[in-house]
Amino acid sequence: MRDNDTAHTGADAGRGAVLGDLLATPDLVALDGVVPKGGGQPVHDRIGGVSLGRPLVYALQDPARWRATADAERDFLVCFPFDLEELPGGRHYEQVTLTVNLADGMHALSLDPAPGTVAADGTEISVFGLGRQRLRWTFRAPGRGGALRPDGRWAQAVVRMPASSTDVSGRVSLSTTTVQPMLGGALRRRAAETPYDTPFRIRAVEVWSAVTPLTHQGAFPGAWALAVYEDEMPESDGWEPDDERLPPGLRRLCLAVDIEKYSARDNADMVRLQRVLLRTLRAACERVGVAWERCGRQAQGDGYLLVLEPDVDETRVVPGLLVGLMAGLAAANERAVEVNSAAGKESSGGDLNSVRMRASLHQGIVHEADSGYAGSAVVALFRVLDSDPVRRVLAESSDTDLVAAFSDTLYQDLVDTGYEGLSAVGFEKVEIEIAAKNFTGVAWVRAMRSAAEG
Template identity: 90%
Template sequence: MRDSDTAYKGADDGRGDHGEVRGDVLATPDLVAVDGVVPKGGAQPVHDRIGGVSLGRPLVYALQNPAHRRATADADREFLVCFPFDLEELPDGRRYEQVTLTVHLADGMHALSLDPAPGTVAADGTEISVFGLGRQRLRWTFRAPGRGGALRPDGRWAQAVVRMPASSTDVSGRVSLSTTTVQPVLGGALRRRAAQTPYDTPFRIRAVEVWTAVTPLTHPGVFPGAWALATYVDEMPESGEREPDDDRLPPGLRRLCLAVDIEKYSARDNADMVWLQRVLLRALRAACERVGVVWEHCGRQAQGDGYLLVLEPDVDETRVVPGLLAGLAAGLAAANKRSVGANSIAGKESSGGNLASVRMRASLHQGIVHEADSGYAGSAVVALFRVLDSDPVRRILAESPDTDLVAAFSDTLYQDLVDTGYEGLSAVGFQKVEIEIAAKNFTAVAWVRAMRSASEG
């Protein structure tokens, strides 16, 4: 074992003063060459930095196993644990040939299933070998296809169904990573370098931070996390218990709502879906931070390929709305720039209409919203999603290949913000569209505009 405790203290790991995880990044350690130089005289070895890795905060979902639905307090529990990570892009024609993710689960835990499974070959030809079924130590190795192949550095993941004893209070363990990189040299030869993270990164997900799965895990190969994402679960009372008789209407507050949806999400493979969800969350959180909106104070509801954000009452809409949209556009532009660079290194072609691009629709509306038992309720939320999913909004995004984001304003929000000429909300570029969904008896007017990041003008 490496001395993880000593090495960890000085690491840029995204943790606070008390070790708690912040955001969706667990740690960002360097990848140090295994063949580093050892000086004479007993001095410390020279650490040759090959690259870096961003280890995502593990996503943990409590499984609803029908056989254990009424399990007693001393019964073991099962969790789906997903480990996402992004590798740093390499310069000078270097590429990743092999990557190994190793997970050491805490004492008493072991893996019931692993995904990707042993012997998996991904759609792009990546070969994956797996070790650790029924064990505490898990390992996934990803190998690039063929002699000249390269592994895409971002959007990688591995997951396991883990059994945990009832005595444990959290899902915890350690994560490390190693790589083999290749660099062309004179004469057509290849120089290979092995590297690894210099310490094991600990993780601990407390019970209060665990998502609850809305459906049982009935078959392997389910793409990570999205099937389990839910903020609420409809739990039936135990036998002999009665649900509390409370038919009072939850408070209704006027809230600004933002909904986003990823274009062509279902056409992606599993790895892309993980990457897209990560891009979506990072872009939303960064956009909120940009305008001083506290993420934890917002109502949030995951939709798999989309997200609902219900902002705090009484936010300054004249400042927050343009800031959120500018932040989202900038986040998408940055993610797509990284994706194009990664595809270029791997020798893949990319274009504006390629699935490599992350493109989104956004819808904004304000109105009375109730925080109900299974999500956010109110005619404002219904109208928000009807506009977001409407044919005119989808068509405008499809007809705007030079942008990553189109935003649809409800008519009332447009009149309040855009018609009055607030800074950052020029009426130039908006299209007025009539939306009619006969099957839902829904009609509305919306104003749609293709958004661009500041760097695009």
């Protein structure tokens, strides 16, 4: 799929549109506007924002079959990922509703999450639109005072498209209810919504294929929902959608990254940094021949989780990814200097104009769960990434854009063994203890100052 497949027309053009895996980043505008004293239209203030992911579309039939039967209807799995902006001042999301209006002639064959779903954290999910073109998912926090996690959310549907259509298209909008604690234990609720519907369009001939060999084994986001659709496929791997067994656990190399001082930026800079993050990761993967679309991907707002496809050559891929990340960050910071210079502004390494990043690498058993990637390896990866010792190394290394942290096992396998491009010079062994999370571990941290250091 190409970045320019997304259509923005008329008044929607340019509003919140971004490149790569992001479809748009619209604001959430309060519905309880204040009417000016002199009359006129109410003034609606900004409550927060949302990052709408570019819909992920999988063909559920072989494209060759389409060409042979041009008059046949086509079925697709369409996944709609989104991340909400974190709210300051003790505010949180109590309810979120994602609405999708499919183009004329399309309708939903199945919806996921399904109606009446209760997530593991107690989130209640109501769903509307089975058999129709207008779809809606509402996520409600459990209990009084409960809060919804803002990031990593998604909804998806199996959609049937008429033979006359050439693309999967429609419009997406979002509404929320936020809660703010007040004095005396009172709660102030405010409703907000995106001020416009965001259009999407993905050409049918360029969607990802969901043929049987990739089912469950591939790392495509949303792949597990294909189980319902593929129950009758002759080469099924035996998984049943209501089965209580764990989904397959595969040993994977995982990379997590996080941008330094992201929350200190203004909204426009946050959008810019997300673009830099995505562009840098994709370029680093391309540099070492890692297929982006074959990797598991999970956006974290100011960070990203990349679960690499099985059986990669870690001795080549790991050093190549680090070099690629450094090159991407250096290029982004050079562009920032040029832009600031043209605008008459000064920038220096370590200020908010520069992009600096922490990276954590680990390998272990990973399960593709209902709403993301699960397993102790993923937990340990992020514990190390967010730990004080790793943050400290980056804070004290003003002459570098990237600090990398290897798990102890990965360090022993790759660095201690002396593979090319992975010199032990510069690595620092750190003990990590997070009492609140009952986590202890060992990591090897290095400020990546130049590719020449290996």
